[in-house]
Amino acid sequence: MKIQVKLIATYRDHLPPGTSGNTTSVDVRPGSSVRDVLAPFGIPLDGSTVIALNGVTVPLETTVSEGDRVAAFSAIGGG
Amino acid sequence: MYGWHGKLLRINLTSREISAEEIAPQVSKDFIGGRGVAIRYLYDEVDPAVDPLSPENNLIFATGPLTATTAPTGNRYMVVTKSPLTGALAHSNAGGSFPTWMKRTGFDLFIFEGRAEEPVYLWVNEDEAEIRSAAHLWGQDVPATTDALLAETDRNAKVACIGPAGENLVLMAAIMNDKDRAAGRSGVGAVMGSKNLKGVVVNGRKNPEFADDEAMRELSKTIAKEVGVDMLAGSSLREYGTAYVPQVTNEFGILPTHNWQAGTFEGVDTIDGPTLTEKYLIKPKPCYRCPIACGRLSEVPEGKYAGKGEGPEYETISAFGSGCGVDDLAAVTKANYWCNELGMDTISTGMTIAAAMEMYEKGYIPEADIGKPLRFGDADTMIEMVQKMAYRDGFGDELAEGSYRLAEKYGHPEVAVTTRKQEFPGYDPRGAQGMGLLYATSNKGASHMEGDVVYEELFGVPVKEDLMTTEGKGELVARFQDAFALIDSSGLCVFLALRYVFSKERMILPTRLAQLMQFTTGVEATPEEVLKSAERVYNLERMFLLKAGSTEDTLPKRMLEEPLPDGPAKGHVNRLHEMLPDFYKVRGWDENGVPTREKLAELGLE
Numbered sequence: 001m002k003i004q005v006k007l008i009a010t011y012r013d014h015l016p017p018g019t020s021g022n023t024t025s026v027d028v029r030p031g032s033s034v035r036d037v038l039a040p041f042g043i044p045l046d047g048s049t050v051i052a053l054n055g056v057t058v059p060l061e062t063t064v065s066e067g068d069r070v071a072a073f074s075a076i077g078g079g
Numbered sequence: 080m081y082g083w084h085g086k087l088l089r090i091n092l093t094s095r096e097i098s099a100e101e102i103a104p105q106v107s108k109d110f111i112g113g114r115g116v117a118i119r120y121l122y123d124e125v126d127p128a129v130d131p132l133s134p135e136n137n138l139i140f141a142t143g144p145l146t147a148t149t150a151p152t153g154n155r156y157m158v159v160t161k162s163p164l165t166g167a168l169a170h171s172n173a174g175g176s177f178p179t180w181m182k183r184t185g186f187d188l189f190i191f192e193g194r195a196e197e198p199v200y201l202w203v204n205e206d207e208a209e210i211r212s213a214a215h216l217w218g219q220d221v222p223a224t225t226d227a228l229l230a231e232t233d234r235n236a237k238v239a240c241i242g243p244a245g246e247n248l249v250l251m252a253a254i255m256n257d258k259d260r261a262a263g264r265s266g267v268g269a270v271m272g273s274k275n276l277k278g279v280v281v282n283g284r285k286n287p288e289f290a291d292d293e294a295m296r297e298l299s300k301t302i303a304k305e306v307g308v309d310m311l312a313g314s315s316l317r318e319y320g321t322a323y324v325p326q327v328t329n330e331f332g333i334l335p336t337h338n339w340q341a342g343t344f345e346g347v348d349t350i351d352g353p354t355l356t357e358k359y360l361i362k363p364k365p366c367y368r369c370p371i372a373c374g375r376l377s378e379v380p381e382g383k384y385a386g387k388g389e390g391p392e393y394e395t396i397s398a399f400g401s402g403c404g405v406d407d408l409a410a411v412t413k414a415n416y417w418c419n420e421l422g423m424d425t426i427s428t429g430m431t432i433a434a435a436m437e438m439y440e441k442g443y444i445p446e447a448d449i450g451k452p453l454r455f456g457d458a459d460t461m462i463e464m465v466q467k468m469a470y471r472d473g474f475g476d477e478l479a480e481g482s483y484r485l486a487e488k489y490g491h492p493e494v495a496v497t498t499r500k501q502e503f504p505g506y507d508p509r510g511a512q513g514m515g516l517l518y519a520t521s522n523k524g525a526s527h528m529e530g531d532v533v534y535e536e537l538f539g540v541p542v543k544e545d546l547m548t549t550e551g552k553g554e555l556v557a558r559f560q561d562a563f564a565l566i567d568s569s570g571l572c573v574f575l576a577l578r579y580v581f582s583k584e585r586m587i588l589p590t591r592l593a594q595l596m597q598f599t600t601g602v603e604a605t606p607e608e609v610l611k612s613a614e615r616v617y618n619l620e621r622m623f624l625l626k627a628g629s630t631e632d633t634l635p636k637r638m639l640e641e642p643l644p645d646g647p648a649k650g651h652v653n654r655l656h657e658m659l660p661d662f663y664k665v666r667g668w669d670e671n672g673v674p675t676r677e678k679l680a681e682l683g684l685e
Binding site: 006008009010012021022050052054055056057071073074075 | 315318319323326327330331332348352353534537545546646647648
């Protein structure tokens with residue numbers, strides 16, 4: 001099933017070369033978790049990583065469904 | 080004395096008298112410095128009911144004990160006064176180089192009183208302070224004024240000044256320093272303009288001494304390491320400035336769009352940080368000695384928006400970009416340059432134009448009043464309006480009063496998204512509940528600089544703080560308000576504090592601040608005592624606010640009654656009523672938001 005992946009700010013560097021913008025999509029097996037979705041990108045997932053599934057922060061083990069959007073970025077603040 | 084100089088400079092612009100005064104050590108200890116000491120003086124010397132643009136209002140420039148030290152980000156100053164926009168307290172802060180140079184004059188504070196008969200500027204070269212004519216500079220923009228003042232005084236000096244907006248008493252006029260840094264909010268530039276004070280030039284070599292040099296050096300290293308992830312080349316703030324944030328807020332559906340009529344913006348990909356970095360960034364520009372370097376030196380090389388300067392940062396993008404429905408970053412950047420040159424707050428300027436756009440499109444403002452159509456997405460007219468505002472030219476005269484007064488005049492107050500008449504910064508509180516409580520209770524009107532709780536709500540570190548829950552938000556908001564009061568009083572930048580927000584050790588920020596201040600000033604204080612000082616500052620500011628007559632802690636109708644129509648927060652409003660009683664309880668205030676006698680006694684503020 002297809003999942004949209006959006007990598008924000010410095011995580012953009014982990015998108016496949018030639019990706020236009022900050023979004024790509026991946027195919028995963030049903031039952032996959034957010035962690036599975038992000039695995040191919042080689043992002044250094046650590047305590048500062050924030051994951052949003054359709055705009056809501058979730059743990060990495062959350063199961064995804066067809067058509068979901070996963071966004072990831074490093075937790076830094078400032079506006 | 081270490082850290083502090085323990086001296087202030089009082090400048091009476093009416094009588095042209097300048098005098099140096101001691102600051103009582105106990106005041107510095109109780110109120111830390113910067114924002115804290117400034118509110119002590121403002122509260123004692125200015126009637127909170129005063130007309131903010133009258134000579135009876137005072138304008139205070141204040142540095143903290145850590146300004147001009149090697150403490151990371153130790154280079155901020157605060158401007159404290161009564162605001163003409165809100166009628167409440169104003170405390171706006173800025174970095175750049177000016178704050179350190181001001182501290183090196185040997186004075187911690189400048190207090191401006193009265194009103195000069197003719198335009199003047201103040202030149203302080205250590206102990207030599209002089210009021211000089213600025214008649215030849217009146218009407219000049221910020222870059223021209225800055226260059227002229229440096230040419231007339233000392234090329235190595237630093238300048239804070241107002242542009243035409245401040246002179247014309249525009250209610251969102253800023254005080255600009257080092258050309259592009261802004262003490263932006265609440266119309267502090269209009270107060271300066273009302274005093275006929277065009278600029279302040281500072282120079283000196285009086286670096287404050289540390290009580291313990293070696294401990295300070297070691298601690299600065301420790302802190303740099305602890306928060307270092309954001310201080311390295313390749314970190315988000317250095318790479319993108321705060322301009323990376325629109326993607327984050329858009330993802331969570333809290334990016335103000337079309338004057339808060341939506342929470343996501345389809346043009347977000349063309350107004351974000353990577354676009355800025357790829358197309359217009361010359362290089363990151365740090366404030367003096369700052370290891371973070373979030374500032375942007377940028378240039379739009381060609382086309383109708385060509386220009387060079389600093390910015391844009393997140394707030395500017397959310398106001399002129401998504402707020403006004405403009406998806407062209409060059410146009411947003413140009414609007415930013417104009418605000419810097421004319422001396423205006425980008426948030427209130429952009430959000431006021433956004434409110435006018437909504438009112439025009441809904442037929443509330445006749446086209447004849449504006450002189451032309453003013454639609455969302457019309458970048459050229461937006462930029463034209465920025466210029467008209469600074470000169471109060473035509474419809475710019477209405478816009479110069481801010482969105483609250485504009486919407487009220489045209490009979491549609493519901494269009495203005497403000498608290499205490501100050502425009503919201505770029506986080507929609509319908510999708511970030513704690514931000515609603517922050518805006519509603521802020522002593523200075525809506526501001527993220529009063530305690531940016533959205534970052535703990537968004538990131539859930541160290542404690543998971545669901546954006547949409549209201550539980551526990553009273554404690555969260557009070558804790559952030561005090562933390563920001565602490566940072567602002569110390570002379571550091573809140574970006575250092577935000578780094579610590581993500582630490583699992585909740586007391587680490589006050590602990591590090593207590594250590595920094597102890598090694599700087601020699602005054603021993605526990606983290607708990609330091610936090611108590613911050614709470615004292617916040618409560619005294621509250622007392623000023625209440626005496627100024629701005630007593631209602633609420634949000635505009637749109638936030639309380641109109642659900643967000645889109646994005647992850649679709650269908651939600653802000654549930655302020657669920658948080659406010661809890662907040663008052665945490666604060667030790669009564670059900671009307673008034674500090675109790677017991678609380679005031681506890682803080683020594685009776």
